[in-house]
Amino acid sequence: MPGRPDESDQDGCTDGVRLGVMTTESADRAFAGNDMSAARWFAEQPAWWEDHYAGAVDQAVEFLSGDGISLAGSRVLDLGCGDGIISLGLLRRGGAAEVTGIDLVDVDLPFLQRVATAHGEPALREDERLRFRRSEPDMVPLPDESVDIVTAWSVFEHVSEPAKLLADVKRVLRPGGVLFIQIWPMFNSEHGSHLWPWFDVPFQHHVLDDAQMREHLRGRIGDAQLAEAMYDLYKSCNGATVDDLQAALVDAGLYLAKVELQSNAFHVPPELQRVPISKLGISGVKLLAVRQ
């Protein structure tokens, strides 16, 4: 199956943030390390390791280095670490001094070890300055001012209350510490449902209601459990726009220092003629925020 549709470098029509409420059960179906989770399905696609261990880390390094910030020797928090591949990359490829990966679901360490070994990486060792912690939605389980750099790759479109979590990110950052956020795809953009492998036509999440989305997934995905996991992945999206993210960052007391928007040519469906282009057309964002 394909990876992301039109970008080799990446992972409802609302006003404001659509607060998705993930139960533990639905988070497990969408994100946990089991064979029928949506996250595992994506992680087993051919380009996943390269896109995350190398691609995501290199993009973070490049974005930060433009402002004279280096991962090398830094204490890094990988927020929403998922399968932990990026966390490992931040440590070994990015040269961080230590990396803590946190997520609402447990990292599947045997899976991480297996894919790392398959890609020629040395074994994960307990002394390797790579730690994983399970976290709560609005909290970072680390001491005050204990982190130099926070990275969050493809996470903040799933966070139920971004401003609350960001306030805790600010707490754990040392003064002068930075937060790097990447999001792709933005919810309102053509592939923002996160379900592009299962839809031949873009923007269908603006056109179909939840019941129709679910029905479509059941029809396209043979396995009912995987179809439900993909639906939960869709429902985990908070609908935030880049403006919502900006407001959440500033409300949390962080200084928004740098932004890069991602866009591409797209066709506007008849049903979406009046939806702002700025919503439909911003497919991704990278940004840098500073704890002053």
Ligand SMILES: C[S@@+](CC[C@H](N)C(=O)[O-])C[C@H]1O[C@@H](n2cnc3c(N)ncnc32)[C@H](O)[C@@H]1O
């Ligand atoms: C699309 S996955 C991305 C995982 C990983 N960063 C990657 O790119 O492979 C989003 C992750 O964010 C996590 N997440 C969502 N809300 C969170 C929160 N409030 N705190 C920590 N992690 C969260 C989810 O559990 C999920 O693993």
